[in-house]
Amino acid sequence: MRYDNVYKKLADFGRDLLNDTSYEKGLPRIAKYAKEVIGAHRCSIFINDLQKGELWTPLSDGIEKIIIPSDKGLVGHTIRVKEPLIENNPYSNPHFLSDIDKESGYVTKNIVTAPVFNSQREIIGVIQLLNKEEGFDKEDLKFMIFFAHYVSGYLELMNLWLREDSKNK
Structure with a gap:
């Protein structure tokens, strides 16, 4: 497996991540690591707001905050099927939102996407990587x-801190 050395470095990454107690510091670390390992050009981390029924990005490379309906x-x-996915030809997929590309100028x-589950097995987010030179494969999906x-505990904790912070304001 080509990711063998990556998993060994993951322990160091995890220790560093636990020192980041804010989205502003932790999410860029998550995105950078995922992009480097897989060789993707961009990473977006979507948070699933169950109350509002929307997905939003506290982190999205090269574009302002994205907010879309969660369906x-x-x-x-990815949220509906509760499974990761690979799409190497997104413009042919009826689920693809090409409007975001049109607005940003990015192609x-x-x-590749992967749902992030909390401790109750609810999907609290989705990690999405874009534009790997040779396309994504099953090893990337694994x-x-x-x-x-691995990052689900961190994201769940960040969501709890955000909710508590908003209650105290």
């Missing part, structure tokens, strides 16, 4: 599943 796009499809060539599980 739209390939990320919404999405391929996508890593994304593992990585989503």
Whole structure:
């Protein structure tokens, strides 16, 4: 497996991540690591707001905050089917939201997504990587599943801190 050395470095990454107690510090670390390991050009981390029924990005490379209904796009499809996905031809997929590319000027060539589950097995987010030179494959999907599980505790904790912070304001 080509990711053998990556998993060894994951322990160091995890220790560093636990020192980041804010989205502003932790999410860029998650995105950078995922992009480096897989060789993707961009990473977006979507948070699933169950109360509002929307997905939003506290982190999205190269674009302002994205907010979409939680049942739209390939990320919404990932939530509906509760499975990761690879799409190496997104413009042919009816779930793909090409409007985001139109607004940003970015051209999405391929996508891999993985749902992030909390401790109650609810989907609290989705990690999405875009544009790997040779396209995404099954090995990338396996890593994304593992990585989503690995960062799920951090994202769940961040969501709790955000809710508590908003209650105190």
